[in-house]
Amino acid sequence: MATKAANKRLTREYAALSANPIEYITAHPSESNILEWHYILTGPPATPYHHGQYWGTLVFPSDYPFAPPAIRMHTPSGRFRPNFHPKSFNPAWEVSTILLGVLSFMTSDEMTTGSVSGTSEQRREFATRTRWWNSTGGGSTKRTLNGQPEVQSSNTRGFGAIKAGDGGKKFREQWPEIDEENWKWMEQTRMDPQTGRSLAPVVQKEEGTASTSSCSPETDALRKRANGSNAGLGAVVEGGQAARDAGRGWFGRHWGKMAIAAIFAYVIAARLLSDANA
Structure with a gap:
């Protein structure tokens, strides 16, 4: 139980934070315990965490501060x-x-207490699935997208083998409006609530029937990679690479060769001009 001083201090800080919101940070105390705060950090632009939704808690001691x-x-x-x-x-x-310190530390490269090593690419892949993870408890939810039969999920470890298992209940209790936005997002992106991977789009083949179809060979390849037997981070990274390749044109895939050719042509032209002026 919080001391009178801690209760007063935290109540004042919540009022100040509500009156002056901080960009990329949202936080509030639990209704049942002022010593337990829930926060969400939104990944800032120009970082591997862009668009990510990072949910956490601050658990204060009774003698805070x-x-x-x-x-x-x-x-x-x-x-x-x-x-x-x-x-x-x-x-x-x-x-x-x-919380500003947590966000600043998150977006830096400093390694100290509480940090883990990882590549920018891995962190980007995690960011794309943060909303899914929060609202499904890492894939342990029984809720499904519209039109799908309800399933009993056996996935209690979630994406990247991070333990979850509550089906998103705790997040939903603390952030009901954000949770509903997350489910709408999963509906729009056709993300499987149990796996965090893309579902094949349903298209009408003939009246009264339906089948799945790929928009392109590249998209089909991406779907096969994303829905393969490897549900870990390696599959996600590989799927992300396929998505990038599918979105590039010929120039995007060969820009390095073209740059080298341009430099070579420049050197030859310079030598020819030098010989002509000699």
């Missing part, structure tokens, strides 16, 4: 361990200061 909170990030990010504490702490820091 004289001791630091435990910081947890539930959403897999490729940057943080699930639980960590600030390396140093100042009682003058507020909730907004702490």
Whole structure:
């Protein structure tokens, strides 16, 4: 239970944060326990986390602000361990200061307490599935997209083998409006709630029948990779590469060769002009 001083301090900080929202940061205390705060960090542009939705909790000690909170990030990010504490702490820091520090640390390359190593590509792939992970509990939900029969999911570890298992219940309790937005997004992108992978689009073949069809050989190849037997990060990275290749034209795939050819032509032309002026 929070002390009177901690309760007063956290109540004041929530009022200040509500009155002056911080870009890319949303946070609120639990209705049943002011020592438990839930936050969402939105990945800033020009970072591997762009458009990512990173949900976590701050668990404050009863004597806050004289001791630091435990910081947890539930959403897999490729940057943080699930639980960590600030390396140093100042009682003058507020909730907004702490979360700004988490966001700043997240978007830096510094390796210290609470961090994990990972490539930018891996972190981008995690970012594309953060909303799915939050609202399905890492694929452990029984809810399905419109028109699909309800299934009992056996996936209790979720994308990237990160343990989840509550079906998204805790996230939905704390962020009901955002949860509903996430489900609408999954509907629009045709993302399988149990696997986090793309579902084959349904097209009308003849009246009264339906079949699946690919828009192009590249898209078909991407779908086969994404829905193959390997559901880990390697399959996701491979699928992302296929998507990029499918979206490039001939110039995009051969820009390196063209650049070398241009440089070579420039050198030859310079030599010819030099010989002509000699």
